[in-house]
Structure formats: C-alpha cells, structure tokens
Amino acid sequence: SQKIEQNSEALNIQEGKTATLTCNYTNYSPAYLQWYRQDPGRGPVFLLLIRENEKEKRKERLKVTFDTTLKQSLFHITASQPADSATYLCALGPGANNLFFGTGTRLTVIP
Amino acid sequence: DSGVTQTPKHLITATGQRVTLRCSPRSGDLSVYWYQQSLDQGLQFLIQYYNGEERAKGNILERFSAQQFPDLHSELNLSSLELGDSALYFCASSPRDRGPGGYTFGSGTRLTVV
Numbered sequence: 001s002q003k004i005e006q007n008s009e010a011l012n013i014q015e016g017k018t019a020t021l022t023c024n025y026t027n028y029s030p031a032y033l034q035w036y037r038q039d040p041g042r043g044p045v046f047l048l049l050i051r052e053n054e055k056e057k058r059k060e061r062l063k064v065t066f067d068t069t070l071k072q073s074l075f076h077i078t079a080s081q082p083a084d085s086a087t088y089l090c091a092l093g094p095g096a097n098n099l100f101f102g103t104g105t106r107l108t109v110i111p
Numbered sequence: 112d113s114g115v116t117q118t119p120k121h122l123i124t125a126t127g128q129r130v131t132l133r134c135s136p137r138s139g140d141l142s143v144y145w146y147q148q149s150l151d152q153g154l155q156f157l158i159q160y161y162n163g164e165e166r167a168k169g170n171i172l173e174r175f176s177a178q179q180f181p182d183l184h185s186e187l188n189l190s191s192l193e194l195g196d197s198a199l200y201f202c203a204s205s206p207r208d209r210g211p212g213g214y215t216f217g218s219g220t221r222l223t224v225v
Contacts, residue, residue: 032211041221043113043201044154046213089154094209098144098167103153 002028004102006090012108013080021075021105023090030092033066033073034099038087044101047088048075080109114138115217117202123223129190132220134202136183142166142205143185144214145177149198160185161208192224 005024013019023033032051036044050057050066050073057064063076077084087106091099114137124130136143145157156169160179171177174192179185189196199221203214 034211034213036213041199041219043115043203043216043218044214045113046215049211049213051211093211098156098159098169099214100156101146101154 006102006105010106015111019077019080021088023073025071032093034091035075036089082109082111085109113215115204115215117217117220121221128192132187134185136204137215140204140206144203145187146201147198194224197224
C-alpha cells in the first residue's frame, strides 16, 4: 500500500536559517503533492501544490521541489521566523479521489 | 476563520453511545471530506461527498456513517463508540469532485470517549 514518510518527527532550527523538510513516498505515483501547515488543535492550512511535471514551486519564503524519480519532495522555509513554528504535513493526490497525508514534521524555530 | 464550520468543538461521551458531528463547507464548495486524526496515526481519510453523493470511501468503520444534505452541509455519525474512537475529527471542503487543488479544513471536533 502507499506510504509517506516525513523524516524527523521534529526539527529545531535557529531563527533566520533555512528549514528543510523532507517527504518520501513509496508504492505510489502521485499526480500532485501538497504541503499544509497545522498548528496545535487547529485544522491544516493549505500552503502549496506542485504537479508531477513541475520541478519547483515558490511562494514568498516557501519553496517546494518534487523529484518523481527519487519519490521525494523537499519543503524549504527561508529566513525562518518563530511564527513559522508548526507541524508541516505533506499530502499526495489523487488517492482514490482524496488526499493521502503524511504524519508531519514538527518545526520549532528558536529565536 | 477558514470558512468551514464544524460543530461541536468538543464532545465528551461514554462508550457505547452515538454522536453526530456537523460540518458546513466553505461557500461555493461542493465536496466535503471527513478525516480522523489521532496522535499515533496522523490524518486518516474517512469519506468524501460531492454535491450530495458519496464519491470515495477510506478507512471508515461500519459503525460510522455520513451524509451530505441538499444545502451541502454534512454530518458524520459515530455509533457504538469505543475508547479508541477518541480523536480529532476534521471536515474539509473543496470546489471540485477530483483533481488538484487545496482543501480548506475546519477547526475540528475533539471527541473524547470515556
């Protein structure tokens, strides 16, 4: 069955540095991949979508790459701020007409 | 405010009971998705409705059922509740039946079964 691994459950980084989160998947060839941010006790918030034919996508301080050969997506936050502290989820689609989520990486940006 | 409204925010109930969770999608969205999030399993897809019709089913237990009404709000019914059903239940909506595009999530219903 399809599997998503977001390596490192938690990542601590100094303010101002670039945070890099990894999403690896197996047994699946997604047409697109999405990244969400989730704060404690809140619902996930959509950040970025990247399609299988796109290598890179940017939005303000966020950058996502998608390597279908490696079956991997990297999510970068440049010039990280304490307000960026949250859990970040990657999701693959379509999976039986829905999104299939990873368990997330908890990012803490230290002032 | 995401535009997706879930009620109630918190629910505490006893084993064996039945509860109903309610979701109103963002204005204009026709699809409603239900997800369960527990500490050890992350977000698990339960079921999707599009414009009143069931479109996809995930790991939804037979004790659970859902429907989407003509006004597009959706209800998730959980019966014969067990301790293991304690979790956050999220509803999300999107304008599409399928295809790429972000989901808009509500703030969830935290269910505690005691």
